[in-house]
Each structure stands twice: as structure tokens, then as C-alpha cells.
Amino acid sequence: IRVRPLTCTETRRGDRQVVHSLGDGTVHVSAARHDATFGFSAVFDAGASQEAVFEGSGMKQLVELAIDGFSCTVFAFGQTGSGKTYTLMGPLAQSETRPAAPGLLGLMQRSFACLLEQSQSRSSDLALSASYLEIYNEQVRDLLSPGPPCALPLRWSKTRGFYVENQLSVDFESLEAIADLLLQGSQRRRTSAHALNRHSSRSHALLTIHVRSRA
Secondary structure, three states, rough: EOOOOHHHHHHOOOOOOOOEEOOEEEEEEEEEOOOEEEEEEEEOOOOOHHHHHHOOOOOHHHHHHHHOOOOOOOOOOOOOOOOOHHHHHOOOOOOOOOOOOOHOOOOOHHHHHHHHHHHHHHHOOEEEEEEEEEEEEEEEEEEOOOOOEEEEEEEEEOOOOOEEOOOOEEEEEOOHHHHHHHHHHOOOOOOOOOOOOOOOOOEEEEEEEEEEEOO
């Protein structure tokens, strides 16, 4: 679990932090009607850096397992405005011409760098590709497909299990290429403003990195 720091608006309003990390995987909640302590496998307090979250969450191990042929999943869960997008991708105000500062890069960009580094260090002849989907109002949309967004059908087969028909998968060989695909797809996601977030994602997104051996 990651504890989000107060926003500027919350600080100006005089709000106080009610969730505190006690160390050793525990957090204490001291709200008006709730006073309790909870335990987790890992806890990152409000001052934790993106690098600390990456190092302490087991992401490197998942990348190594993916290269070894295992299917690995990272799932961010939390209420709106809790910091999911920032943890995964870094600041919203970034683009190809205005990249985020290295220290603010999210788990996704750090995982890409780790994947490419591990692949090269192992002298593995791997083919890498990416697909990026959005689930909104029970419809699946391809965030990497050019042209206007349209709903894609969800299928099932005995050999493939569940899959999205006509989903685009894009090959990449460099950190810059996959970072550009991530930004390109993220800019096409549906967002709207509310009290906690001016650019809240109104959908679920699924980025998949396909790792295949050319041998």
C-alpha cells in the first residue's frame, strides 16, 4: 500500500493526514470515527520516492519472471484521486516534448527500462511488443489503433482463452519507442474533472507487454 500525501488544495483547506506508516508493514488510521492499525506486505509512506516504490514492490522480480516465460500482472487499486496514475506513470503533465523528470517516472517506465536492460544483459533474442486497451462503459477500445476509437469484440477460444479481436500489437526495441506508445495511448483515454482530480481517468486501462523468443 502507498500512502498519498495531502494535495495543495487539502493543505490550504487545513486538512490533516489521517493515515500514517508505522514501519514494518503497518499503517495507522486515526480519523474521527475510526482508529485502527492494519498490516500489509509492504507500506510506502507519503514521502516515498517513485524509485523506492519500484524497488520495494517486487517489480524487478516480476520483470525477470516475465523474461523467463511467466505471465505477470501488476494491478493498481484505489479510490479516485488516490494516486494510481501517478504511481504507475508519473506526472500527468508530460509529453514527447516535455518528458517527466527521471526521478518522477512511474512503475511502468521503470519496468520498461528494466525489461530492456535485463534482455540485453542476458543476450536474449527476444521480440517485444505492446498492446494498450481501455474498458469504458463495458466496451473495449484499442488505445494504439489509429483513427476514431471504436468498440472491439471480446472473444473466447479453447486455445487462447479470452482475447480481444482485432487488437493492435506494436513492436518496439527501445525505451523511447515504448514510452512514446504509453503516452500516445494514455492521451486517448477518457477523462473528466471532479472534486479530487481535474483529469481523472474514467475507464480501466490494460497495457500488455508481449515477450517472445525469436529462437
